[in-house]
Amino acid sequence: MANYLSYKQGTFPFKNLGLLVGANMNRVRDWNSVIEIFKNCLSLWKAKMLSYGGRITLITSVVNSLPTYYFSLYKAPIQVLDSLDKIRRVFFWGGSEEKAKMNWVTWDKTIAPIEYGVLGFGSLRDANLAMLAKWWWRFETEKEVLWRRVVWAIHHNPRAWSDISVKIYVPGPWKNIISTRQAL
Structure with missing residues (x-):
């Protein structure tokens, strides 16, 4: 059909709107593009340049919406959710993957809703x-x-x-x- 319509025949998987089409999204490696987007958005130099309030704003307004497109169609593996949470946690506390900073509040309380008097980052698992x-x-x-x-x-x-x-x-x-x- 591609030859008849004079189109180039493609292969699977391919990217459409940033989403891998034809990939097995049960595999962790197929989520690497989402993890890389997270890492690029929450780079270490940004954490050092922003105050805690700036980091909270960046995480809640921008980063939490990044995986929405993937999460709306695919159930993310636990390893992917843990990796994304680790990136958010390290960025918020201003540390790095090699050297962690002291966490003043447990992560479970950090992701809890604002109504409970905490930061309200939200759970990626619950969002998914x-x-x-x-x-x-x-x-x-x-x-x-x-x-x-x-x-x-x-x-x-x-x-x-x-x-x-x-x-x-x-x-x-x-x-x-x-x-x-x-x-x-």
Whole structure:
């Protein structure tokens, strides 16, 4: 078909809007581009030049939104979430990967909501689960949209008891979305 339309035939995986298409996002190495974006945005020289207030602003307004595009389709492996949290933690406290600075507050309290009297950085794991759970909600409420009909046609099993079915042998993001059921 590519030859017929005079297009160049590509290969998988490829990048589209910064997202790897055709890659197995269950592998940690396929998340390296997200980790590199984090590292570049939160470089050590920026931490030394900014006050704590500046670091808080950078983390909450910019960095927390960087992985949103990935998190909305793929369940991030635990190693990736730990790596991203480590980058945020080291940047906030002004240390480096080689030499850590003293942490005045535990990280669990740092990521807790502001209503609890802490910094409110937010949990990347919770953000990932919330974005994947949104697809469940959209699947149940938007009955006539094209993407829902495609997922239904691929994964529907009339003999299944589940309200949202998934065929285990069919690869893709829908399996990750359904796998969040146990976490929620």
